[in-house]
Amino acid sequence: MDPVVGIDIGGTAIKAGRLGPQGEPQPAAARPTLIENGAADLCDRLADWARELGARAPLGIGVPGVFAPGTRTLVESPNLPALEGCDLRLEVAQRLGWAPECIAIDNDANVAALGEARLGAGRNAGDLAMVTLGTGVGGGFVFGGQIFRGGLGQGAEVGHLFVHDRERCDEPCGCGRWGCLESFASATAAMRRARRAGLTDDLSALCAAAREAPGPARELLVAIGEDLGRGLAQVLVLLDPPTFVIGGGFGAALDTLLPGIRAGIAERDFAQRHPQIVAATLGADAGWIGAACLAQSEGVRAN
Amino acid sequence: MDPVVGIDIGGTAIKAGRLGPQGEPQPAAARPTLIENGAADLCDRLADWARELGARAPLGIGVPGVFAPGTRTLVESPNLPALEGCDLRLEVAQRLGWAPECIAIDNDANVAALGEARLGAGRNAGDLAMVTLGTGVGGGFVFGGQIFRGGLGQGAEVGHLFVHDRERCDEPCGCGRWGCLESFASATAAMRRARRAGLTDDLSALCAAAREAPGPARELLVAIGEDLGRGLAQVLVLLDPPTFVIGGGFGAALDTLLPGIRAGIAERDFAQRHPQIVAATLGADAGWIGAACLAQSEGVRAN
Numbered sequence: 001m002d003p004v005v006g007i008d009i010g011g012t013a014i015k016a017g018r019l020g021p022q023g024e025p026q027p028a029a030a031r032p033t034l035i036e037n038g039a040a041d042l043c044d045r046l047a048d049w050a051r052e053l054g055a056r057a058p059l060g061i062g063v064p065g066v067f068a069p070g071t072r073t074l075v076e077s078p079n080l081p082a083l084e085g086c087d088l089r090l091e092v093a094q095r096l097g098w099a100p101e102c103i104a105i106d107n108d109a110n111v112a113a114l115g116e117a118r119l120g121a122g123r124n125a126g127d128l129a130m131v132t133l134g135t136g137v138g139g140g141f142v143f144g145g146q147i148f149r150g151g152l153g154q155g156a157e158v159g160h161l162f163v164h165d166r167e168r169c170d171e172p173c174g175c176g177r178w179g180c181l182e183s184f185a186s187a188t189a190a191m192r193r194a195r196r197a198g199l200t201d202d203l204s205a206l207c208a209a210a211r212e213a214p215g216p217a218r219e220l221l222v223a224i225g226e227d228l229g230r231g232l233a234q235v236l237v238l239l240d241p242p243t244f245v246i247g248g249g250f251g252a253a254l255d256t257l258l259p260g261i262r263a264g265i266a267e268r269d270f271a272q273r274h275p276q277i278v279a280a281t282l283g284a285d286a287g288w289i290g291a292a293c294l295a296q297s298e299g300v301r302a303n
Numbered sequence: 304m305d306p307v308v309g310i311d312i313g314g315t316a317i318k319a320g321r322l323g324p325q326g327e328p329q330p331a332a333a334r335p336t337l338i339e340n341g342a343a344d345l346c347d348r349l350a351d352w353a354r355e356l357g358a359r360a361p362l363g364i365g366v367p368g369v370f371a372p373g374t375r376t377l378v379e380s381p382n383l384p385a386l387e388g389c390d391l392r393l394e395v396a397q398r399l400g401w402a403p404e405c406i407a408i409d410n411d412a413n414v415a416a417l418g419e420a421r422l423g424a425g426r427n428a429g430d431l432a433m434v435t436l437g438t439g440v441g442g443g444f445v446f447g448g449q450i451f452r453g454g455l456g457q458g459a460e461v462g463h464l465f466v467h468d469r470e471r472c473d474e475p476c477g478c479g480r481w482g483c484l485e486s487f488a489s490a491t492a493a494m495r496r497a498r499r500a501g502l503t504d505d506l507s508a509l510c511a512a513a514r515e516a517p518g519p520a521r522e523l524l525v526a527i528g529e530d531l532g533r534g535l536a537q538v539l540v541l542l543d544p545p546t547f548v549i550g551g552g553f554g555a556a557l558d559t560l561l562p563g564i565r566a567g568i569a570e571r572d573f574a575q576r577h578p579q580i581v582a583a584t585l586g587a588d589a590g591w592i593g594a595a596c597l598a599q600s601e602g603v604r605a606n
Contacts, residue, residue: 141543151430163465165467238453
């Protein structure tokens with residue numbers, strides 16, 4: 001099997017690599033996104049890099065943002081606003097002399113979920129929901145071995161599930177609504193909650209303190225876990241995945257969050273399920289690996 | 304095309320009918336469920352009725368309850384507890400001398416959603432979520448033309464989505480949790496809320512009053528609609544259906560609920576979507592029609 005190239009475009013860095021003949025990940029060194037140079041320049045560099053990596057169609061791309069229903073045009077990308085309105089797939093394909101169908105493109109959270117499902121923590125898990133705890137809270141679903149995007153393609157937004165009435169919120173979510181999971185359980189929210197509790201907002205130190213002994217750090221991480229569990233319960237109610245994969249930088253706190261997560265699920269899930277809850281294993285490589293997997297599934301080969 | 308028979312088993316009545324050669328619904332007169340005579344007797348009568356209707360494999364059955372993951376055995380059926388532990392598909396197939404695969408069986412809410420999607424309100428709508436407002440609040444999803452059951456088959460339980468913290472609840476949900484949509488927006492909940500507001504708990508009269516003039520009846524139905532909209536917003540966040548089909552007895556109040564539903568979605572959906580929200584059109588026939596549609600999709604033909 002030819003190597004398949006995957007590319008994951010982040011706000012500050014682009015990651016890429018190849019899946020080798022036996023499907024083994026061969027990561028390349030990351031490069032800066034330099035979005036300030038504009039979308040056309042970025043597309044030039046993406047095509048050049050794909051060529052350097054020996055990409056042959058199909059190629060996979062992950063990108064943060066939301067596509068217009070039924071299209072591959074980004075309509076919203078808070079971290080890469082210069083790409084809004086850009087049909088990245090078409091632009092890169094033209095530069096490579098390919099048909100657009102030779103490039104498979106999706107949301108970064110969706111491709112990361114596919115990567116973990118195929119080659120990471122979910123390798124033997126069947127259907128799964130991935131939840132990424134970073135600056136925000138991202139989500140991606142893999143059902144029947146494929147990304148599940150929902151009807152118009154803007155599903156799986158786990159971070160904007162509602163977990164509390166406004167009375168229990170101290171701040172609105174970045175989206176402007178009140179009570180979203182993201183405003184309770186992202187890394188950013190955890191740091192804010194730690195500061196309000198008079199604790200360190202260094203999340204590694206906070207987790208270390210929680211692991212060491214009972215006390216306010218452990219209590220806070222259990223409370224954050226409970227809110228996360230309240231959100232996961234909603235995913236269970238609608239999608240019933242047997243497995244959750246928890247990723248993102250703050251996902252490293254999973255062991256300290258888990259007692260709270262189980263309590264939050266128990267509080268809110270009518271069916272009292274006990275899904276597997278496991279840590280992501282591909283780290284920052286999940287995106288490009290998943291993009292390459294997406295290319296294998298959905299990208300059209302060149303003649 | 305041979306006529307296809309569908310059967311919908313309810314707590315008190317069984318409905319059945321045929322889809323004719325052009326797919327036209329031909330309902331039969333309902334019969335009593337008589338579950339008090341036991342599961343074996345019910346299976347005898349189902350097989351007899353299927354024969355009377357000229358059923359040839361495949362046959363479709365809808366039944367209230369939850370199946371054990373990966374099986375067609377009911378593990379929970381609050382309205383028909385005598386069927387718990389029963390592999391209804393196998394039992395009926397044996398009586399008909401068929402292989403079990405010749406019978407397609409699913410949850411009553413799932414088959415009703417498929418019926419509305421194929422021959423009812425969702426006929427031209429593409430993907431949809433159906434929400435049934437009755438004694439409880441049921442849900443069924445149709446994506447890509449097929450029932451979407453979620454990972455282990457217990458998804459689409461829209462009625463147990465969380466819509467409020469405990470502080471805003473006056474009673475727990477029937478499931479024992481606090482804050483489920485069902486405890487705010489089922490017909491039962493609407494009657495309770497009407498009584499607490501000093502209004503009639505005859506829901507037809509309540510809706511008539513709300514349609515006639517502004518006042519407490521209209522305000523209550525808007526408030527119930529808001530809670531329903533808060534639940535639908537969670538469905539949008541995870542599954543992004545372009546269309547909701549609202550059914551069940553209390554679904555007849557949709558016109559009075561709609562302003563509230565829109566407000567509830569606006570309050571909770573980060574993407575500020577405006578999905579289509581339409582009334583179901585098949586009424587009490589949705590279940591058997593959907594069961595017959597399921598048989599067409601998933602049932603195995605006899606040789």
